[in-house]
Amino acid sequence: MLQVFTNANFRMMYRTKWYFIVISMFSILVSAWAMVTRGFNLGIDFAGGTAVQVKFLESPRVEELRAALETAGLGDVNIQKIGDTDDNEVLIRVEQQQTAAEGVAGGEGGEVSTRVLEALKTPEERAATQAGKIDLNMASRSTLQEWLGTRLPNASEVAEAFVRYRTEHGGLVAQPSEIASIPGVTPEAASLLTSQSIVGSFALRSVEFVGPTAGRELLQDTAWLILLSILGILIYVWVRFHKWMWGVTSVIALMHDVFIAAGMISLTGKEFSLTVVAALLTILGYSINDTIVVFDRIRENLRLYREHEFEDIVNASVNQTLSRTMLTSLSLLMALVALLMFGGDKLNPMSFCLLVGVGFGTYSSVFVAAALLVVAYRRFGLKYVKA
């Protein structure tokens, strides 16, 4: 039988606890420092503006792109390579534009993204498009179908087959000569497309636009969400354990975790997006889950061993649940590491945040929640009366 910490008897709740309290204070200070001095790299959800993700055929030269976008008068542009180097993907962020364009239907968002895409095109591509050629990497299914529709009988099948091929190949066709080999594209269609098309240097992966009001409202909603969750948990623990002090210590522990997780997001400069908010809320849930397992054991032991010192009981409870605490967080950490490593760019900030939160959540349920409970009982001379 494989075992860890089965008969653990670490003296964690005595003088040692102060070391951990110091560690926690230190982590909190670092997080607070990061949040105050560095702030958050607010994602498009919160900051508003436009983000355009494009994938190039060849490794993009960021400086050239920047120059092209600046020439187009797009102002404050942030270009970032994302994914692996051979993905050739960049994310272009344009800050909120203070123009009067707002008002036209489809207004600002569409306008900015269109301008970005237009600016990224090479002069040859622009000339070809003006000459009525179709860009194989930018044309959507419906555009392609209509373009073919005026020239071929089976336009919809050809468009379908071509787009499927393109989607399977990362959204990009490298050469017009590839077309002939795509199953479902008839020879006539292939020769028509090969002669009347160009292969653009990039494909559009995604466009995001968030207006200023939406971002502001979202920030408010987020603050409410976290507050409500904490309140809900506080009330639940209070009711469940009949003692407000237990509720307060567990809430301190979870605020500790969420605060540090948020601090680490700030410190690493990862994008603070809606999914990170979801991660922070999940940490709330996980942290309290862990704390409750320890508290449940303390309550059980308090009933069994009335004559023991409070510290001894808490220490024994923490030790008894230690193997479970470690195993659960280990299995969770494994799932999260997989998510962080293989889950792709979009989930990266979320997975990272969860990883930090779960790590600290495990630590805090023992060294913050339980330790604070001991401190509180010493300090205020509280006595646990049988619930």
Add this chain to the structure above:
Amino acid sequence: MNLDIRWRLLLTLAIVVLSCLAVYPPARKIHLGLDLKGGIHMVMRVKTDDAVRAEIDLSQERIRGALGEKGLAPQRVAADGINALILDGVDPARTGEIRDLVGRQFPQFQITTPGPGRLRAQLKPADEAGIRDSAVRQALETIRTRVDRFGVAEPTIQRQGTGAKNDRILVQLPGVEDPERVKDLIGSPAFLEWKLVKVPPGVVADQFRPPDNPDSLAKMFGGTLPEDVEALPQDLVGQDGKAVQVYWPVTKSSPITGNDLKNSRRDQDRFGQPAVNFLLTADAGKRFQELTRQNQGQLLAILLDRKIISAPRINAVISDQGIIEGGNFTLESTEDLSLKLRSGALPAGMEVLEERTVGPSLGADSVRQGIVASLIGSMLVVLFMLVYYRMSGANAVFALACNILILLAAMAYFGSTLTLPGIAGIALTIGMAVDANVLVFERIREEMRNGRTVKASIGAGFEKALTTIVDSNLTTFIPAFFLWAKGTGPVKGFALTLMVGIVANLFTAVFVSRTLFDALLTLRPRIDRLSI
């Protein structure tokens, strides 16, 4: 006991089978969110202020007209704020008469007398709210019409928001990948156009009969149409009741378009037939006046969606208002048309608050990455449980598999969408799900160390761990619930998978896992060692 276990095994089996049925085939049953299958998500705000302003503009003309007929015309009628009109220079002796008249004919206004010779007509709050509300409904209707015409499968077009935010419209178009085009389609007000008809040389405008195909039209011009002329169709109903199309030669440029519309309403022509009236902006009114003055006797085509509705002869100088007639209008169609024109008549009517477009290739990549990450994560967890708990680990792994299966089945059954963060939620559920098993198994080990029999240990393990499992799951549920209730889009999907995962977990870790242990105990009643 025996019977009891048989029933429990049967129930477990039934749930597994039902879940499999609900999920199979996954490609059809699991609805992927827009971030996974690609598509456009847009939240738009209808600027209802414009609708109120337009109503005031229209009323301004009408009140002036109505009072003019009775010889009561005030010197000046002007808008006051967005929802009121000021009538200046009213004959003080006839104020009461005017009040009565306006009050009777325009019941939506509340009339006050701020000073001598002055009247103020303000929209009643209920009417104003009604105008705002119908503006949003009209925008919704227009978008729906346009999206339908575009031919999007399973679009979502909904009104969103409550209270002061009830002016929002959510548009989700799965599988549509070019945002520019869709935005143009949804947002573009270029519905209506006026174009001069360029009759072929030597033909009198009044006697021109458009042919039923563009080639014959070209022949009338001697083979090719002039450079600035194009052939556009008109849908007609022939004498035999069949639909026919005729082609008109019209200018390529459109001097006046729907962009120049200020307002439009259902109306009647002079024969009492349904028609639609329109009001142009001041600037366009001047251009219209110029156009009609210079082209007296010619035909002016009115086009909707590049199809000619009618091409009446210009008999008089028209400035900023007129009527669209002919075109086989019915009551409903004029209502629909004026409704479409009205939302087109609000060129500043829509504001995009949020737009997200995900290309299909990015969505496909996300699905692949999400599945790979979840599979690797679950393999690690499975391996870990098997190494650490041996046969009991296998029990936990079975419970875990059931958990994920039930989670997917519930999502398929309720038709909820799986988003990218939702996949993260599943990965997280995999990591969390074994928690309950670990709690139970550690308890069982503890009991066995204290010298209890296998059977007693299993019973005590499950019983003692139960409160903890319920407590910890419920508290995890609280933030997930708030996130689900208040969150939007992908994040809502994450919260949902988390919540369903928690409930499924309670069932599998407590009921399914226990059933398997009890089945083992029944098969081998005198078991004295448990592989745990």
